[in-house]
Amino acid sequence: MKKVLLTLLFVSFSLQGFSQFFLDKSGKKLEKGITKYTGYYTFYYDENSDKIYLQIDKLNVDFLYVRSLSEGIGSNDIGLDRGQLGGGVVVHFKKAGNKILMVQPNQDYRAITDNIEEQNSVKEAFAKSVLHGFVVKETENNVHLVDATSFFMRDAHGVARSLARQGQGNYNLDKSRSAFNLERTKSFPKNSEFDVLLTFKGSPKGYNIRSVAPDASAVTVNQHHSFVELPDDNYKPRKFDPRSGSYQMSYLDYSTPVNESLTKRFIYRHRLAKKNPDAAMSEPVEPIIYYLDRGTPEPVRSALLDGGRWWNQAFEAAGYKNAFQFKMLPEGADMLDVRYNVVQWVHRSTRGWSYGASISDPRTGEIIKGHVSLGSLRIRQDYLIAQALQAPFKTKTADDEFALQMAIARIRQLSAHEIGHTLGFAHNFAASTNGRTSVMDYPHPKFTLKNGQIDFSDAYDTKIGDWDKLTVAYSYQDFPENTNEDQALNNILTQGFNNGMRYLSDSDARPQGSASATAHLWDNGSTIYDELNNLLEVRKTAIANFSADNIKIGEPYSVLEDVFVPLYFLHRFQTEATVKLIGGLDYSYAVKGGNTTIVKRVSGAEERKALASVLKTVQVDEIAIPKEKLALFPPRAIGYGRSRESFRSKLGVAFDAFSAVETTSEMTFSLLLNPQRMSRLINHKSLDESQLGFAELLDIVIQNTIKVNPKNSYHQELQNVINLQFLEELMYLSANKNQYKQVNAIASYKLGEIKTIYQNKKDRGVQQIYNQAMLKMIDGFMKNPTSFKKTAAPKIPDGSPIGN
Numbered sequence: 001m002k003k004v005l006l007t008l009l010f011v012s013f014s015l016q017g018f019s020q021f022f023l024d025k026s027g028k029k030l031e032k033g034i035t036k037y038t039g040y041y042t043f044y045y046d047e048n049s050d051k052i053y054l055q056i057d058k059l060n061v062d063f064l065y066v067r068s069l070s071e072g073i074g075s076n077d078i079g080l081d082r083g084q085l086g087g088g089v090v091v092h093f094k095k096a097g098n099k100i101l102m103v104q105p106n107q108d109y110r111a112i113t114d115n116i117e118e119q120n121s122v123k124e125a126f127a128k129s130v131l132h133g134f135v136v137k138e139t140e141n142n143v144h145l146v147d148a149t150s151f152f153m154r155d156a157h158g159v160a161r162s163l164a165r166q167g168q169g170n171y172n173l174d175k176s177r178s179a180f181n182l183e184r185t186k187s188f189p190k191n192s193e194f195d196v197l198l199t200f201k202g203s204p205k206g207y208n209i210r211s212v213a214p215d216a217s218a219v220t221v222n223q224h225h226s227f228v229e230l231p232d233d234n235y236k237p238r239k240f241d242p243r244s245g246s247y248q249m250s251y252l253d254y255s256t257p258v259n260e261s262l263t264k265r266f267i268y269r270h271r272l273a274k275k276n277p278d279a280a281m282s283e284p285v286e287p288i289i290y291y292l293d294r295g296t297p298e299p300v301r302s303a304l305l306d307g308g309r310w311w312n313q314a315f316e317a318a319g320y321k322n323a324f325q326f327k328m329l330p331e332g333a334d335m336l337d338v339r340y341n342v343v344q345w346v347h348r349s350t351r352g353w354s355y356g357a358s359i360s361d362p363r364t365g366e367i368i369k370g371h372v373s374l375g376s377l378r379i380r381q382d383y384l385i386a387q388a389l390q391a392p393f394k395t396k397t398a399d400d401e402f403a404l405q406m407a408i409a410r411i412r413q414l415s416a417h418e419i420g421h422t423l424g425f426a427h428n429f430a431a432s433t434n435g436r437t438s439v440m441d442y443p444h445p446k447f448t449l450k451n452g453q454i455d456f457s458d459a460y461d462t463k464i465g466d467w468d469k470l471t472v473a474y475s476y477q478d479f480p481e482n483t484n485e486d487q488a489l490n491n492i493l494t495q496g497f498n499n500g501m502r503y504l505s506d507s508d509a510r511p512q513g514s515a516s517a518t519a520h521l522w523d524n525g526s527t528i529y530d531e532l533n534n535l536l537e538v539r540k541t542a543i544a545n546f547s548a549d550n551i552k553i554g555e556p557y558s559v560l561e562d563v564f565v566p567l568y569f570l571h572r573f574q575t576e577a578t579v580k581l582i583g584g585l586d587y588s589y590a591v592k593g594g595n596t597t598i599v600k601r602v603s604g605a606e607e608r609k610a611l612a613s614v615l616k617t618v619q620v621d622e623i624a625i626p627k628e629k630l631a632l633f634p635p636r637a638i639g640y641g642r643s644r645e646s647f648r649s650k651l652g653v654a655f656d657a658f659s660a661v662e663t664t665s666e667m668t669f670s671l672l673l674n675p676q677r678m679s680r681l682i683n684h685k686s687l688d689e690s691q692l693g694f695a696e697l698l699d700i701v702i703q704n705t706i707k708v709n710p711k712n713s714y715h716q717e718l719q720n721v722i723n724l725q726f727l728e729e730l731m732y733l734s735a736n737k738n739q740y741k742q743v744n745a746i747a748s749y750k751l752g753e754i755k756t757i758y759q760n761k762k763d764r765g766v767q768q769i770y771n772q773a774m775l776k777m778i779d780g781f782m783k784n785p786t787s788f789k790k791t792a793a794p795k796i797p798d799g800s801p802i803g804n
Contacts, residue, residue, distance in 0.1 A: 039187025076352025370422025
């Protein structure tokens with residue numbers, strides 16, 4: 001798409017084309033206060049009434065209607081960000097009496113045939129939607145003038161609905177405090193843009209809206225509407241393959257022969273073609289160009305440009321020269337203009353997700369506009385992690401270049417990752433177990449110990465991955481004429497998987513109940529448990545060295561406590577990954593005739609190694625905060641209260657080392673003793689005696705928890721905390737109904753064994769009292785398991801996203 005910065009406002013002062021509705025009494029010029037905007041759709045703005053009148057000259061012609069949020073609320077939790085897209089739908093105008101209807105045809109059900117009657121039979125079988133009705137004010141030469149104010153000045157983006165859903169209060173649009181924003185209301189030859197300032201009045205109920213609005217009873221945002229000419233018919237859709245790493249668009253084609261699938265699946269992608277398809281390397285007919293928000297500061301600006309441009313490495317591997325370009329947005333251009341693929345820098349009050357969205361042609365899957373939103377606070381989390389691992393403030397001069405560089409390295413990868421989504425690519429969460437083969441994974445910073453020092457040099461990757469090259473080849477390769485495209489595409493995938501490529505996406509990577517041995521979030525390493533062992537050693541070294549030198553001179557020690565949070569929970573994501581090997585499966589999105597693993601169980605030997613590593617995360621000497629470090633964490637200073645990213649405390653203002661242990665041990669046990677995971681252990685053991693069984697797992701956990709006898713009182717009390725978390729999770733399993741009954745039976749039997757262990761303990765004093773309390777708890781559960789409710793551990797501080 002050729003990117004040319006056009007004059008922002010097309011205002012005509014010639015008599016030709018004026019609507020009689022707006023002419024003065026002489027009929028020779030526009031009335032005072034009327035401005036005409038000429039473009040894809042011509043419209044008039046009347047400043048006397050703050051109204052927009054739309055000139056409709058294209059009836060029954062499909063175009064794309066896109067709504068978005070041009071100015072947001074600024075809260076990650078509420079989720080209404082600046083630049084947030086609301087999706088694009090195909091619509092057309094249809095005249096009905098004295099009204100013009102905006103009709104959205106049904107794109108999910110079609111008949112791809114030349115038989116008009118067959119096409120109509122499908123159209124008439126399924127509902128369409130009328131989005132708005134406009135009353136005609138004037139008609140001249142088949143051009144209709146309508147008052148479109150009510151269509152634009154409405155809550156099209158669902159702001160009030162989102163605020164209510166998030167528990168922030170009940171709000172209604174106040175039109176008396178709403179108006180058109182003319183700075184972003186424009187018309188171009190192929191798109192017309194309308195921007196509206198909307199004020200919502202209501203009674204705030206939630207903290208989040210109060211924290212970001214100057215007056216939470218009046219919340220003002222800007223919503224944007226775009227009318228866009230649809231692409232021509234020269235785009236050729238490319239078929240979807242579940243192994244390709246692309247997103248799927250689909251519809252049902254009722255003209256399909258009976259022996260074929262009704263569902264037609266294609267990928268989302270930009271239009272791209274070589275000038276010379278027969279050449280091994282060719283420039284594109286039109287490059288894919290992305291633009292960066294001019295409000296992005298340095299050094300982030302340079303990092304985002306560098307990382308985003310990595311994609312050109314993948315396009316070069318597919319035979320394109322300069323096919324992907326990333327530049328600064330031209331001065332005066334609007335990021336919501338659909339002619340520009342953009343990466344915007346979004347500010348929020350709290351750290352949160354970045355995301356890559358796109359506007360596409362619903363008919364074909366052709367991506368028309370890529371739109372990336374990057375949270376500006378994300379870079380600070382990586383800096384905080386590095387700051388926690390290596391004290392940079394031993395002297396008055398900060399020695400934090402290593403932390404800055406690590407954070408910048410993450411921003412480069414973040415840029416590539418989110419742009420990848422807007423190019424049509426899904427997450428590949430199996431890439432991190434295969435040598436960092438994709439920027440579409442969630443990367444955790446990688447650290448090693450060298451001579452007792454933490455090495456940051458390989459924290460993040462510095463290039464596009466081999467998997468990314470494969471996905472670009474599948475989605476964008478331009479094949480010479482007479483090529484069998486289906487076979488050529490299959491060859492790309494076959495060769496990739498022969499070379500060891502792995503691909504699994506979102507649902508396979510989530511930690512609770514997931515069975516995948518390779519798809520994980522925020523992990524590293526081909527052998528997951530070895531990396532967990534490594535990360536625990538890094539963590540132990542950093543905690544041993546942790547001191548006041550981890551914060552700047554003059555900062556309160558409350559800040560030091562916040563720096564300690566990501567260090568203490570450094571192992572959390574690698575633990576999630578390692579747990580998934582237990583009862584795990586190695587599988588792929590296999591197809592018949594393909595060359596990837598269909599499904600096989602993780603071996604019992606691997607399960608036992610994984611379990612040994614996981615149990616380190618609940619060993620008291622591993623997760624107890626050293627006693628000498630507790631003197632670093634006084635009650636919070638005024639102005640530095642606890643936040644969602646702080647440790648929780650049951651001690652009032654005092655720092656609570658017990659709750660930290662309770663939180664992290666609850667995390668491990670809830671992951672490990674997941675009902676679906678334990679049911680798989682029963683299933684797998686029945687098929688192969690060498691697999692790790694549920695009873696064996698519980699015996700090992702009991703040996704590493706209930707039977708442990710620490711030698712000092714601090715560790716003994718923390719061991720009690722760990723044991724209680726294990727017991728509560730085991731009771732939850734014993735009472736749970738949504739699992740194999742064998743799990744209930746074994747869990748109940750092992751509770752009986754634990755009761756016997758406590759009965760035989762020879763402890764004295766306070767520990768004896770505590771043991772009796774555990775016995776009483778077990779007895780109470782056994783008498784009435786249906787009444788059991790697991791006690792909630794203190795919530796783990798926000799950690800994810802580290803930087804997706």
